[in-house]
Amino acid sequence: MFWRGYWFGAETMRHSRAAMRGTGETVGGPHDYLQAQIRWRNIEIAFWLATLAPFILTPNYLVLASQIAITALFALSLDLILGYAGIVSLGHAAFFGFGAYTAGLIAKYGWGEPLSGLLAAGLAAGLLGYLMSFIIARVRHLALIMITLGFGLLLLEAANSASWLTGGADGLQGVRMWPLFGLFTFDLWGTTSYWYSLVVLFLLFIVSRRLIHSPFGLSLRGIRDNIIRMRAIGAESLAHLQQVYTISAAMAGVAGGLLTQTTETVSLGVLDFQRSADVLVMLILGGAGRLYGGLIGAIIFMVARDQFSGINPQYWYFPIGILLVTVVLFLPNGILGGLAQIAASERWQRWIRPRVPRRSLLP
Numbered sequence: 001m002f003w004r005g006y007w008f009g010a011e012t013m014r015h016s017r018a019a020m021r022g023t024g025e026t027v028g029g030p031h032d033y034l035q036a037q038i039r040w041r042n043i044e045i046a047f048w049l050a051t052l053a054p055f056i057l058t059p060n061y062l063v064l065a066s067q068i069a070i071t072a073l074f075a076l077s078l079d080l081i082l083g084y085a086g087i088v089s090l091g092h093a094a095f096f097g098f099g100a101y102t103a104g105l106i107a108k109y110g111w112g113e114p115l116s117g118l119l120a121a122g123l124a125a126g127l128l129g130y131l132m133s134f135i136i137a138r139v140r141h142l143a144l145i146m147i148t149l150g151f152g153l154l155l156l157e158a159a160n161s162a163s164w165l166t167g168g169a170d171g172l173q174g175v176r177m178w179p180l181f182g183l184f185t186f187d188l189w190g191t192t193s194y195w196y197s198l199v200v201l202f203l204l205f206i207v208s209r210r211l212i213h214s215p216f217g218l219s220l221r222g223i224r225d226n227i228i229r230m231r232a233i234g235a236e237s238l239a240h241l242q243q244v245y246t247i248s249a250a251m252a253g254v255a256g257g258l259l260t261q262t263t264e265t266v267s268l269g270v271l272d273f274q275r276s277a278d279v280l281v282m283l284i285l286g287g288a289g290r291l292y293g294g295l296i297g298a299i300i301f302m303v304a305r306d307q308f309s310g311i312n313p314q315y316w317y318f319p320i321g322i323l324l325v326t327v328v329l330f331l332p333n334g335i336l337g338g339l340a341q342i343a344a345s346e347r348w349q350r351w352i353r354p355r356v357p358r359r360s361l362l363p
Contacts, residue, residue: 196261
């Protein structure tokens with residue numbers, strides 16, 4: 001089923017190319033288009049190099065930096081289904097929390113090896129997402145929102161009721177992680193936590209980038225824009241939605257497992273609706289449907305929360321609300337979407353275009 005997504009994406013590109021030939025527009029084939037998208041740009045390389053700056057510039061804020069990396073991974077997982085497949089979810093924290101509790105319980109009961117625990121968290125959340133995908137892929141719009149919200153609240157209440165296993169409102173205590181690779185301990189300064197979270201984020205970002213810039217990713221965008229037409233050309237939209245929902249859930253579970261391993265504790269907050277709402281706000285700020293939108297949104301949100309909560313711990317969300325309203329009004333496609341529109345505008349193109357002195361018509 002998965003590989004048929006590649007075929008349908010390639011067919012979509014082929015038909016688009018044939019249609020555009022009639023207009024006289026010169027376009028490349030689907031292979032050339034996807035290769036151009038896969039190619040890394042200088043600004044992307046600069047972005048990832050900049051993520052190493054906290055080790056030098058702000059070594060006292062590495063704990064916050066690790067939290068940003070984990071939250072960015074969570075936002076990236078939501079962007080796969082919301083920004084590229086059109087699946088609106090208000091309960092994505094269910095998979096984040098499921099992965100967090102999986103990693104915590106494994107470590108509590110005797111196996112504190114980080115990498116295998118992280119893998120188990122991703123697999124457990126992915127399995128849960130796969131089971132949920134049979135329902136999610138068949139509903140749209142308001143029903144989809146209500147189902148995801150109800151599922152998240154249901155899992156939260158289940159974790160609260162099973163206090164004998166999860167610790168309930170007191171949280172899961174006794175989580176002890178072994179040193180990473182037997183060498184690097186999770187210290188209070190957050191050095192190991194940050195580079196560990198950053199490496200996991202980068203690796204899963206590469207996977208997401210490759211997935212989106214593929215015929216399967218093109219099929220997802222077609223389903224997002226018009227699922228009826230995709231079904232009309234024979235694309236198995238339900239299978240594609242199930243696949244991307246499972247992948248997204250697994251990534252969210254990995255993010256939850258990272259939070260457990262770097263903090264060595266799990267609370268009911270990992271399943272709270274507030275976490276699902278916050279990550280949705282991050283996507284709105286950065287721009288949904290853009291791989292870096294969730295990352296930029298997570299950086300802005302987490303830094304703003306840290307600064308505003310220090311100024312006023314009770315009303316720290318008020319300035320973030322103002323920022324959110326401002327972005328929605330003036331940059332409806334998010335910060336990255338607004339920057340992309342500015343870059344594509346004629347005024348910007350005229351400004352950056354090199355000015356060539358006009359030649360006189362006279363010899």
